[in-house]
Amino acid sequence: MDNTYSPEVEYTNDYYHFMSPAMIDCIALNSGFSLPRRDGGFSYCELGCGFGLTTSYLAATHPEGRFFGIDLNAMQIGVAQEKCKGFGLDNVHFIAGDVMEIDPEGFPDLDYVTMHGLYSWVPAPVRKGALDLIAAKLKPGGCVFLSHDVLPGWHALMPIRDFLLAESEKSGKTSVMDRTMYAMSRLQQMVDQRANFVASSPSVLDWAVTLLKQDPRYVAHEYLVSCLAPMPFKTVAKDLSDIGLQYAGDTRPLLNNFRLCVPANLHADIERENDPHEREALKDYLFATTFRRSVFVRRHSTESGPVRDAGDQVWGLMATNVRPSLEFDFPSGKCRFDHPVYQAIIGTLRTQPRPLRELLQVLSGFPERALYNALMMLFAAQWVAPFRMNSGNSACDRINRQRIEGPRRDDMLLSSTYGGALPADDVERLYLFVRGTGGKNMAELGDAMHREAERRNWYRESPAFASFGADAAARRQSLHRIAARIVQQDDYYRSLGWL
Numbered sequence: 274m275d276n277t278y279s280p281e282v283e284y285t286n287d288y289y290h291f292m293s294p295a296m297i298d299c300i301a302l303n304s305g306f307s308l309p310r311r312d313g314g315f316s317y318c319e320l321g322c323g324f325g326l327t328t329s330y331l332a333a334t335h336p337e338g339r340f341f342g343i344d345l346n347a348m349q350i351g352v353a354q355e356k357c358k359g360f361g362l363d364n365v366h367f368i369a370g371d372v373m374e375i376d377p378e379g380f381p382d383l384d385y386v387t388m389h390g391l392y393s394w395v396p397a398p399v400r401k402g403a404l405d406l407i408a409a410k411l412k413p414g415g416c417v418f419l420s421h422d423v424l425p426g427w428h429a430l431m432p433i434r435d436f437l438l439a440e441s442e443k444s445g446k447t448s449v450m451d452r453t454m455y456a457m458s459r460l461q462q463m464v465d466q467r468a469n470f471v472a473s474s475p476s477v478l479d480w481a482v483t484l485l486k487q488d489p490r491y492v493a494h495e496y497l498v499s500c501l502a503p504m505p506f507k508t509v510a511k512d513l514s515d516i517g518l519q520y521a522g523d524t525r526p527l528l529n530n531f532r533l534c535v536p537a538n539l540h541a542d543i544e545r546e547n548d549p550h551e552r553e554a555l556k557d558y559l560f561a562t563t564f565r566r567s568v569f570v571r572r573h574s575t576e577s578g579p580v581r582d583a584g585d586q587v588w589g590l591m592a593t594n595v596r597p598s599l600e601f602d603f604p605s606g607k608c609r610f611d612h613p614v615y616q617a618i619i620g621t622l623r624t625q626p627r628p629l630r631e632l633l634q635v636l637s638g639f640p641e642r643a644l645y646n647a648l649m650m651l652f653a654a655q656w657v658a659p660f661r662m663n664s665g666n667s668a669c670d671r672i673n674r675q676r677i678e679g680p681r682r683d684d685m686l687l688s689s690t691y692g693g694a695l696p697a698d699d700v701e702r703l704y705l706f707v708r709g710t711g712g713k714n715m716a717e718l719g720d721a722m723h724r725e726a727e728r729r730n731w732y733r734e735s736p737a738f739a740s741f742g743a744d745a746a747a748r749r750q751s752l753h754r755i756a757a758r759i760v761q762q763d764d765y766y767r768s769l770g771w772l
């Protein structure tokens with residue numbers, strides 16, 4: 274069968290932390306599921322893994338896990354295999370193949386199955402192949418992460434997609450990239466001329482403008498796949514419930530809290546809806562959701578072994594510059610995090626990540642519910658995140674060392690405690706390198722960073738240093754100022770295992 278997916282165009286090569294075990298578990302645990310402890314390790318399989326960057330980074334940060342990545346595109350799988358060889362990883366296996374043709378016998382029982390950018394971009398038999406693998410291999414208490422384009426929100430965007438597809442077909446070009454570039458140039462003309470199908474609604478116009486800034490490889494995969502099929506939430510939830518899985522929530526925590534994502538005048542409508550699937554479907558109307566990143570769980574019986582619940586969940590601060598008085602702009606309105614409960618959580622997590630159970634004990638002066646709700650608000654604002662309580666591991670430390678010591682190569686560093694990768698710019702990498710070379714007072718730190726930046730020629734070559742000018746004294750002074758500021762991030766770097 275022609276599965277209409279063109280292996281000609283490679284996909285973009287990005288890391289998605291929302292597919293990490295910590296994030297998936299967090300969504301399940303905070304929706305009331307208890308999960309197996311998975312103390313003896315776990316197995317994880319990404320279907321349609323592209324270049325496999327997410328699976329590779331997860332393998333590097335979870336030595337106790339066994340990882341698999343499957344993709345139709347053999348070139349992409351080759352790149353993933355080479356990369357993992359370079360990382361020295363032996364707990365990840367990439368397979369070039371069609372999800373439709375996977376033999377479940379070739380896999381161990383799985384704790385996680387993930388698919389990002391697959392489910393609504395492939396024909397029904399491929400979706401069935403994925404569901405069959407899950408039905409055959411997902412353990413009780415196992416979790417599925419699945420993203421898809423959503424109806425009814427996508428109805429408003431369909432004219433843009435239909436236009437792109439029609440223009441690419443009319444282009445007379447043979448290569449997919451040329452067709453995509455042509456279709457994008459035609460859409461640009463439509464935007465410039467404020468053609469009605471793009472300009473009649475401000476949100477559709479925003480969508481088109483954003484789309485035109487995207488990598489054409491992404492546009493080819495997202496919009497020009499002929500079998501693109503946005504789906505109502507209830508259709509996807511039924512596919513999964515037919516094989517025994519229940520919906521837990523979305524990895525964008527904002528979407529799990531309708532009070533934050535839907536304007537207040539619509540809250541009563543949602544509260545009246547008791548059926549969880551109907552409630553999600555209604556939210557999609559009220560919020561005009563276009564994309565979901567859903568987590569589903571296969572229920573297990575608590576007699577089957579030790580379990581984790583929300584109290585075991587470890588929380589950490591995402592950056593030490595979080596200020597309790599900051600305001601966050603949720604779709605339902607602004608929220609100020611200046612209540613003492615927020616300050617207490619931020620102050621406590623500033624020094625180290627902690628399990629929720631411990632946080633509740635340390636901050637027992639606050640009512641448990643208020644504390645938990647405040648934590649969830651900080652999570653929705655992405656100021657706190659689920660962590661793993663793991664010390665460093667050799668693969669992760671080795672990869673970070675290469676990235677900190679070597680030339681610029683990637684803007685991410687790995688963390689075992691976070692359970693994935695985080696952005697770190699050249700200034701941070703330089704600071705971590707200098708800190709790793711022995712104790713220094715503040716003045717020495719600034720000088721050492723300046724010398725190292727010169728040695729690496731980063732004043733010329735790194736965009737992060739471009740604004741420091743040509744004068745050596747001014748550059749040195751800039752690095753002294755940076756050292757004085759960045760040293761305040763030490764707790765954060767320590768919590769990530771970077772110091």
Ligand SMILES: C[S@@+](CC[C@H](N)C(=O)[O-])C[C@H]1O[C@@H](n2cnc3c(N)ncnc32)[C@H](O)[C@@H]1O
Pocket residue numbers: 276278280284285286287289320321322323324343344345346349370371372373388389390391394395399494495
């Ligand atoms: C939109 S990309 C997403 C890649 C990756 N999950 C990510 O988010 O970066 C979809 C991927 O699915 C792969 N794919 C499409 N149909 C497939 C099939 N039937 N079996 C295996 N992989 C498939 C494509 O080759 C492509 O790399």
